[in-house]
Amino acid sequence: MERKTHILVIPYPVQGHINPMLQFSKRLATKGARVTLVATSTIRNSMQALQGASSVNIEIISDGSEGDETVESLIATVDRFKDVVSQSLAEYIEKLNSSKYPPKFIVYDCALPWTLDVARKYGIDGAPFYTQSCAVNVVYYHFKKGTVRLPLEEPTVSLPSMPKLAINDLSSLLSNPSSYPPLLNLFLDQFSNFLEAKWIFFSSFKELELEVVNWMASQKWPIKTIGPTIPSMYLDKRLEDDKEYGLHLFKPDVDACIKWLDTKETNSVIYTSFGSLASLGEEQMQELTWGLKNSNCYFLWVVRETEQKKLPTNFLQETVEKGLVISWCSQLEVLAHKAIGCFMTHCGWNSTLEALSLGVPMVAMPQWTDQPTNAKFIADVWKVGVRIKLDERGIATKEEIEFCIREVIEEERGKEMRMNSVKWKELAKEAMDEGGSSDKNIEEFVAELVGL
Template sequence: MAPKKPEHVVVMAFPYGTHAMPLFNLARRLAIQAPTLTFSFFSTSKSNQSVFGTSNNIPSNIKPYNVDDGESFTGHPKDEVYSFLKSMAEKYKNRIHSVYGDDDMMIKCLISDTFLYFGGDMADQMGVPWISFWVGGSCSLSAHYHTDLIRRSITLGPNGIEGRGEELMDFIPGLSFVRIGDLPEGVLFGGLESEFALMLHKMGLALSRAAAVTMNSFAELDLPALEHLKSKLVKCLPLGPFTLTSQSPSHIHDDPHGCLTWLDEQKPTSVAYISYGTMTTPPPDELVALAEGLEESGVPFLWSLKDHLASQLPDGFLERTSKRGFIIPWTPQQRVLGHNAVGVFMTHCGWSSVMESITAGIPMICRPFFGDQRINCRMVSDVWGIGTRIKDGVFTKDGTMECLNLIFSNEKLRGKVGALRGFAKHAVGPEGSSTKNFNTLVEIVCKD
């Protein structure tokens, strides 16, 4: 009798932004749970280097494979992403075929970032289940799933959403607090014929084909939207927060600029931590207004700001605030948020940052920019009540001071985020909802 061929799970990551690492963390958990399976992780060489080159304790049954990322770009990062989108389906199919040839019998499951909507077609051709992984929350996913319904229900005039941004999306269960202006670009406005918007539309249409749609969230966070999605999808499985279930990359423990030592010297819950992620930066006039508000408020602050942007701050700001402010180009964010000196997180509301803030029990001041950040901001400020948004969506000196004063004088916000933190910890506990969902996912992946 011939020996049984080893069985493989194909994992396809979206190689830009903060997409690859959460999917890798999920693959690592699955690889530990299913040691007889080999997990083949496909992404670009740059993405794989950032994931595998900074991670420790990688199971031996995860293997990285590089997908061609096309021509080199030195201009705006968006140009590189849009170029990749045009041929990404072909790139992944070609690379996977180069690894497996025509022997699909070795592959028993395909997992892909939800952006990679063509994973459903590939899984069908292989005769295996397709698992879709969404890096965000259930409300933004629901908006993309319901794109066609939203477009049929809301007809915009020649001025776009002008004058209609505050209208509620109350015709979709779970989105009754969301306003038209909170929607991600590509649903109702924002270059609907762009490569990115077309990808998002195809993604929304493909979701119902997945054997399971998984996400970095937890059931108790957003039950109405989640329950509605569960009624539409084969399985909808929140597995997070990943900050509580995944081993951190080794570099996360580094503190090259000494910010944790600086925090040790500050009073408990006194510091404003400011960071706007890897893809966004407030425009120069807002950087100035934010700096002026910080200076006038007298609040101690730790600011993660790239070196080349510090030159845009007001003259003399660094010197005048040197005794209570610390500006550095990079921080180990999870550890910063977990430090007892931090009292508020000023954030763009990227989903990973929101999850990290909740699991640390830190209220937020939100200044969203694009994508799901506006919906996330709406949930933080109006639904969960664990933070506030910058007035009119842009930093002003007075607006910054008002938000800081609100957070540091309102213990209700801190109490609400503390309660959510408790729900998050329970979700990943032995009897928690995320743990049970992960066990369901393992059954799908390992099913003979």
């Protein structure tokens, strides 16, 4: 079948945005569209070989970088990024317009709202893709609209369709607005023109955030939940060879992890990872090492190479019987392993969705941006985990870490969390399977585009 309907998909160049948008691209391709993922040059040098995404074309356009930018420098140069990518994208669309497959539509990262203006200059329509939860985005929307103002005067915030949110349940950019003003502006600007789009895509699934999704629909948002955006082999298994995201900015050490896990009993290992960006302070790192050690459980801990110098001397030798520390791993493969009893996580949205989709209860230790809100939902709404309480210095102590791990792994409450986790796992799979809520949304979108 010749794929005539050509869709461009352009993510913000960080791993947590690329992965879900690449998965969405694969799903669009299975519905008969021709899909090109337009990456920008920031990730060129750190991009490992793209595998398992042969259904998606990959094109790299310039963003003015030399391919070695950090997220911090990306945020600091957000205006330059916009200027250069607008120009590069316009040139790329012009080139495609005189080819056999001119683009019919562009799905763009919500952090790049100006993409819609570029597309419309060429008579192409577009839709934003939101890489954070529906709940987090609704909170940002209320701040953008002025329903809630900074600085906050009350200890809690009440918003329609949401549980009451304490200050420490809000994005760190809202609870501490002076921490990263350029990033806060980036998140609030996501809503600058979003209602001009015909569709708004969310990396979530309807059943998971039903009240929030219904509220959005009641506000006439043209919302389509299309997740969980994780490889098909962990969900509906309908996409052949879709076992991994296919795009790595870090090199995982797969064999060492799985061989080690194969020697452990079911539900006996704590998997600990704080994602590709979070950086823990030295004191926090010390408390975490002691908390893991004192829990007396087996642990698999991802500590990026840049962070490993913070580990206490002799820690690796002292815990060789109980722990394995690695610089990166294939998180999906690890979470799917029967030995994993809980996931100690920073609560990034992709990690949260992966744990929910694989039925793994969590110990929530949020660091910044959207993570505190995700932690609130993990503990109090979906009831699939516990949230670590910080002391007056903002530190998670070794006693608190040990207590939370034991609660999930050993206590009665842990069994309840595990049962809830299995329930969400089934609902995640149903959403992506044939006729499920997310599958139908993707199907309807492509069918309507083909008919245009």
